[in-house]
Amino acid sequence: MLIRVAVITPEDFAPRITAHAEHFDQIKFQAYLYRNPMECGALVEQIQGCDVLLFAGPLPYYFANQRKSGKRLPSVYIPSDEYTLTLNLGHILLNRSEGLRALSVDTPKRSYLEQAVAEWELDSSQWCVTDYSQIIDGAGTVFDPEQIFHFHRENYQSGRCNLVLTSVDYVYEQLKLLGIPCINMIVPEKSIRETVARAAHIGQLMISENAQIAVGLAAINQLDGDGEGAKPDAGIMLQQLLLELGKETDASIQQLGLDQFILYGTRGSIEQMTDHFTRMPVMGSMEHLFGVTISMGFGFGMTAKEAEAHARIGLFHARKQKESSAFLVTHEKEVIGPLGAANKAYHLKSEDRELLHIAELTGLSIATVSKLSSFIKLRRENRFTATDLSEYLQLSRRSAERILKKMIEQHFVESVGEEQPYKQGRPRAVYRSNF
The missing domain is CATH 3.30.70.270 (Reverse transcriptase/Diguanylate cyclase domain)
Structure with a gap:
């Protein structure tokens, strides 16, 4: 049976993905093009009649998920990871006269670069590095393309770097306009091929599940x-x-x-x-x-x-x-x-050791702990009130407060402040999850 894969990608990158169709007879690609990864949430809502979503990188995948359109299609994305950075550092070493002495780099996750540096046994003490780990971990540095652009521009203009390696298309285009020496992160063919194979495998599983x-x-x-x-x-x-x-x-x-x-x-x-x-x-x-x-x-x-x-x-x-x-x-x-x-989605059972541990210590059911975990993951920031939780769980506020009390007693949740949305009435406690 044919597996229909929607490819969410910039126009110039689409051929590198769809070229793999000849290696997978059961796959049919349909490209959906974007100019800015922030457009991908709205773009995904337009997709019809596909089995798997394949994103050109972690950024379009992240912004598509931020939109929370409700589509529950399985998704994969081409990583920008340790392997990608190892390839790019080798490319600079062999092909760029600037070399690796003074480099300004942005990467989804700083640890990816650290591992690549260790592989090459390089001295990166003079490098300028920034990341946007929120798109990978759900926490950490927020993705801001303007901030990344200013980071690289200032490093070059101040003499702290003589070459920029960026993983953001927009930043690359802006730096090129200023004449700043820069490289747009090269995506390894191996990463594309493996992602397409993963999409095909997921599609086959979906067909058997159907x-x-x-x-x-x-x-x-x-x-x-x-x-x-x-x-x-x-x-x-x-x-x-x-x-x-x-x-x-x-x-x-x-x-x-x-x-x-x-x-x-x-x-x-x-x-x-x-x-x-x-x-x-x-x-x-x-x-x-x-x-x-x-x-x-x-x-x-x-x-x-x-x-x-x-x-x-x-x-x-x-x-x-x-x-x-x-x-x-x-x-x-x-x-x-x-x-x-x-x-909303949660599990009646779980093999997640952390959730099982929380359920055991608090005396709450695994279904309740799973719902609470899903509630926290859905929120853009780790801050919420008992009212927020009661509305999500569709329980009374008193019941939500009882759940929070048990979580607080075991230090899985803590009170971090108060809010007062109305001039009259008591302030509401604001909580933060620690799991």
Whole structure:
């Protein structure tokens, strides 16, 4: 089966990636071009009908993820790592008259350069180095192309360097305009080839995963204060909507009762139905017409029994919402939902030793610790309030404060200040995670 790879890349770099199609018969490339990596979040939202995203480097990958479009497509990027820097230092040594005596370098991570220097046994004590480690580690130095440009320009104009090695296209173009000797980081062919191979491997896994058995459960919930008379009509309409969805996605529908239906299909059919787990299937205007909400739970598994058990977990979570919603539980017991613009995901189980250790010390369930970990990873900065957490977990503020109290007692969370968003009322404590 053909693996469709969306390549997010600058125009001049695209041929170096797509040239590898001849080595992978099962891959079809579609290039999506950008001029500035900061555009990649919006660019990814335009991508349709692909299995894997392949980014030309860590910067476009980072900015695409910052947008949090909700697409759950697997992604890979061509690294700018120790191997890349080792190749570039060798190139300068052999081909540039300036040599390596006085170099100004930017790199995603300073440790990459340190390892490359160690490989060459070089003296880098006179070099000027800056990094933007936030895009790799989620913490550390923030990426700012203007700051990197000024860093190199000042180093050259002050005489601290006689050559610039940059990993940022924009910085390279600006330095060239000023006549400053510079090299745009050379991307090794080996790194491109290995990234394409990784995309192909992930695509093959996705195709096999798409054959997993999937079960969906849909249930009608009567809104408070409404009579029971609307349910039969609501059930008929829901059945018709599900049958239409079934035709579009090659899934079968059966009625379990007046207000509940079961759907059988494959993971691929559910991905199609939910647009890669980014939205709940369209249920028309049932809430307005009949005074009901619709809860849906989808489950994947290697057997129908396992998939149905996961679907019931998803339905349980959906029914706890105050509006129509859908949750999905994967074969790996990852819970995704409510499906929509603000998708959240956490695991019911975990093999992460750190999370298991936190759960053991705090007495919290691994699901709660996993949710808390996902909440922290979603935030751009490691600062939050009990209100932020309660809204994410959809718990009362008191329940969120109880969770935080247990985390604070074991030093996994600490209070770092207060905020007062309103003139009246008590200030809110601001917390920071230490895990």
